Amino acid sequence: MVMTQFIRLTPDQQSRQGAVWNRVPCYLRDWEMQVHFKIHGQGKKNLNGDGFALWYTKDRMQTGPVFGSKDNFLGLGVFVDTYPNEEKQQEAQKRRYTPGNQRVFPYISAMVNNGSLSYDHDRDGRPTELGGCTAMVRNLDHDTFLVIRYVKRRLTVMIDIDGKHEWRDCVDIPGVRLPRGYYFGTSSVTGDLSDNHDIISLKLYQLTVERTPEEEKWDREVFLPVVDNMKLPGLDAPLEPMSGLALFLIVFFSLVAAVFAVVIGVIIYNKWQEQSRKHFY
Structure with a gap:
């Protein structure tokens, strides 16, 4: 819904969805996206949902299960999640959170996807989350x-939600490599639960950053989203190579087992031949 002062992605009604996407890809190397938004509705406590997502992805205008957009995307997703799906499921199954593992909602998280990962909505994206923070953003004046x-x-996400006009750190991940030519969207x-999700403004700024010759050398163009020195969550880690001793023991016991099997086989064969001779005579 395009209003005079904002764009409403969804009204406070069930089973609605909406999106806004840039039609021109972004080829900036360093940038900053400032988002002025408002989430409000009649729901109280956790009887509201589900939040909205901000995207920098290869594909645009494709609907799907991840806050209204496609799963297994290529690029970056920042999620403002207002409903704790995992907590409700665990309460229904009478399971407890472990200390330090509980998250307070609304919750903001970031995810970098190389196209092979699926956003686990039932667990609020926890398996693929790179970082996040609690952000009480609903029904504020x-x-x-x-x-x-x-x-x-370096990817950073900061919030200003306290009315103090001060940025507060939320996500800070170094070594994030995002290809150029992707699209911004939300x-x-x-x-069953709903909220008004309003986007008041999206402002993109090009940042001028000085780089040393060494930084220019290493700052090459990339073709797939990746995070340096970090296994993207959701992917199985490769098996560690075995040590020399472990490999020797495996080979040794394998040979012993093979010799033992041969000896047993010879004994059985000899007994069978003896039995055959007795029956013949």
Whole structure:
């Protein structure tokens, strides 16, 4: 819904979805996206949902299960999640959270996807989350902002939701490599629970950053989203190579077992021949 002062991705009604996407790809190397948004509705406590997502992805305008957009995407997703799916499921199954593992909602998280990962909505994206923070953003009387900054392969997300006009750190991940030529977008979806998800403004800034010759050398163009020195969550880690001793023991006992099997086979064969001779005579 395009209003005079904002774009409403979803109204406070069930089973609605909406999205806004840039039609021109972004070829900036260093950039900052400032988002002025508002989430509000009649739902109280956790009887609201589900939140909205901010995207920097290869594909645009494709609907799907991840806050109204496609799964197994290529690029970056920042999720403002207002409903704790995992907590409700665990309460229904009468399971407890382990200390330090509980998250307070609404919750903001970031995910980098190389196309092979699936966002686990039932677990609020926990298996693929690179970082996140609690952000009480619903039904506030003052303006709420979020900024995504990508500088020198470093991804940071900061929020201004307290009405103090001060940025507060939320996500800080070094070594994030995002290809250029992707699209910015934002999407939202409601199910049984709902909220008004309003985008007041999306402002993209090009950042001028000085680089040393060495940084220029290593700052090469990439073709798939990746995070340096970090296994993307959701992918099985490769098996560690066995040590020399372990390999020797495996080979040794394998040979012993083979010799033992041969000896047993010879004994059985000889007994069978003896039995055959007795029957013949």
